[in-house]
Amino acid sequence: MTVHSAADRTGSGDKRERILFAAERIFARHGFFAAKVSDVAKEAGVADGTIYLYFKSKDDLLISLFERRMLELTEALQTAIAGKSPREQLRAFIRTYLQKCADEAAATEVLTIELRQSSKFMKEYENPAFADFLRMLGGIITAAQASGDLTQAIPAHIAARMIFGVLDELALAWVLAKQPFGGGAAGARPKKFDIVRAADWVITLITTGLEAHKESK
Amino acid sequence: MTVHSAADRTGSGDKRERILFAAERIFARHGFFAAKVSDVAKEAGVADGTIYLYFKSKDDLLISLFERRMLELTEALQTAIAGKSPREQLRAFIRTYLQKCADEAAATEVLTIELRQSSKFMKEYENPAFADFLRMLGGIITAAQASGDLTQAIPAHIAARMIFGVLDELALAWVLAKQPFGGGAAGARPKKFDIVRAADWVITLITTGLEAHKESK
DNA sequence: TGCCGCTGAATGAACCGTCATTCAGTGTAG
DNA sequence: CTACACTGAATGACGGTTCATTCAGCGGCA
Numbered sequence: 001m002t003v004h005s006a007a008d009r010t011g012s013g014d015k016r017e018r019i020l021f022a023a024e025r026i027f028a029r030h031g032f033f034a035a036k037v038s039d040v041a042k043e044a045g046v047a048d049g050t051i052y053l054y055f056k057s058k059d060d061l062l063i064s065l066f067e068r069r070m071l072e073l074t075e076a077l078q079t080a081i082a083g084k085s086p087r088e089q090l091r092a093f094i095r096t097y098l099q100k101c102a103d104e105a106a107a108t109e110v111l112t113i114e115l116r117q118s119s120k121f122m123k124e125y126e127n128p129a130f131a132d133f134l135r136m137l138g139g140i141i142t143a144a145q146a147s148g149d150l151t152q153a154i155p156a157h158i159a160a161r162m163i164f165g166v167l168d169e170l171a172l173a174w175v176l177a178k179q180p181f182g183g184g185a186a187g188a189r190p191k192k193f194d195i196v197r198a199a200d201w202v203i204t205l206i207t208t209g210l211e212a213h214k215e216s217k
Numbered sequence: 218m219t220v221h222s223a224a225d226r227t228g229s230g231d232k233r234e235r236i237l238f239a240a241e242r243i244f245a246r247h248g249f250f251a252a253k254v255s256d257v258a259k260e261a262g263v264a265d266g267t268i269y270l271y272f273k274s275k276d277d278l279l280i281s282l283f284e285r286r287m288l289e290l291t292e293a294l295q296t297a298i299a300g301k302s303p304r305e306q307l308r309a310f311i312r313t314y315l316q317k318c319a320d321e322a323a324a325t326e327v328l329t330i331e332l333r334q335s336s337k338f339m340k341e342y343e344n345p346a347f348a349d350f351l352r353m354l355g356g357i358i359t360a361a362q363a364s365g366d367l368t369q370a371i372p373a374h375i376a377a378r379m380i381f382g383v384l385d386e387l388a389l390a391w392v393l394a395k396q397p398f399g400g401g402a403a404g405a406r407p408k409k410f411d412i413v414r415a416a417d418w419v420i421t422l423i424t425t426g427l428e429a430h431k432e433s434k
Numbered sequence: 435t436g437c438c439g440c441t442g443a444a445t446g447a448a449c450c451g452t453c454a455t456t457c458a459g460t461g462t463a464g
Numbered sequence: 465c466t467a468c469a470c471t472g473a474a475t476g477a478c479g480g481t482t483c484a485t486t487c488a489g490c491g492g493c494a
Contacts, residue, residue: 033250047471150427154418165386166379173378201371209426210367264445
């Protein structure tokens with residue numbers, strides 16, 4: 001078990017990390033169910049069996065992925081909103097979220113697509129990290145409502161869901177818009193739209209709505 | 218098995234329909250991958266092999282489900298928006314969508330959860346019905362922008378995605394909230410809300426946004 | 435009317451390929 | 465030499481799909 005210390009000879013980083021990131025890429029490429037453990041092993045450059053030295057099962061691999069990424073996201077969001085007014089927190093939240101998606105396409109793909117399933121096929125695993133995420137967003141909205149910045153006509157937890165829906169759908173559309181062909185060149189591929197720029201659109205939508213105003217923006 | 222029981226009296230033994238709806242229930246309950254063809258057969262009251270007289274494969278069953286439901290949805294939406302102004306079309310679209318979700322929980326569950334996957338694990342099947350759906354919504358928005366009702370600051374196809382994101386996420390939250398069986402310990406999942414009422418919230422969000430107003434339109 | 439042989443829809447047990455998982459063996463560091 | 469990380473071929477379960485078989489209903493015939 002104790003994998004601590006002693007960086008591994010075969011390259012940079014922990015073997016556990018290598019497996020985790022390999023799994024992310026493979027799951028993103030084929031989807032969790034279609035992905036084979038042996039493919040993950042190959043991608044990570046380890047033997048099939050080695051995976052089971054670090055993870056209990058294939059499911060455990062997926063869950064570990066979730067938790068790692070959600071934790072990372074939550075921390076980034078916490079940092080981004082620290083010390084701001086509710087109104088600014090909302091903007092920062094949206095921008096940070098979409099920026100993270102842009103930075104980590106494979107992670108985004110796994111999260112947007114497999115997250116949704118996870119609540120179904122793993123009944124026993126109720127996603128605490130995602131609940132935290134929603135609670136954070138809901139908290140911002142509640143605060144903004146209390147300060148009079150946002151309308152109270154919509155329950156905060158519903159508003160949070162709706163905003164997440166917008167972000168999630170944009171992330172999905174963006175991720176799937178990529179061309180799947182060609183080798184794994186490091187360069188970013190042409191996207192259908194600029195997801196970071198989309199942050200402004202989201203902010204416009206959720207603050208002032210789509211209705212035309214005399215004064216734009 | 219004789220076809221004389223009352224349950225079978227749906228038309229001239231419409232076995233294909235029975236299988237389709239059984240599959241919907243089973244896929245909703247277990248998820249597509251975890252669902253066994255034999256379970257679908259049992260639910261439909263037919264033998265395993267019978268399913269293959271009506272469908273090419275398990276995948277074909279899922280795709281047939283999609284197409285049937287999306288067609289039904291699209292038709293309902295077309296009817297609902299006929300002869301209205303763009304602004305009213307948007308409201309009608311939202312209301313009709315959520316009403317449909319409320320009416321058919323199992324269908325909603327399959328569509329919201331499995332639809333997302335389909336674009337991944339079945340590369341060769343590109344969902345034309347969903348594209349039509351998005352095009353219809355985009356068309357409404359384009360018209361509303363042209364008539365000056367909606368801002369042109371956001372590209373219509375992006376706005377359509379964002380609105381779909383809101384609707385989809387609400388549908389998902391609603392579907393997963395109605396867990397009839399208590400299931401997990403310490404499971405806080407009593408958040409059942411009225412999804413039809415949520416239509417007004419969605420309309421508020423996307424037209425005037427969340428910002429507090431004195432009183433506008 | 436009653437009998438008979440035909441048809442093909444329906445059946446469901448068995449088949450077979452596909453992986454997730456295991457474990458006996460290998461190499462190596464200490 | 466021992467211990468331990470690692471390996472990857474072997475294993476066994478699982479479930480989608482097939483297909484030999486059944487039999488209800490039908491039409492022709494006496």
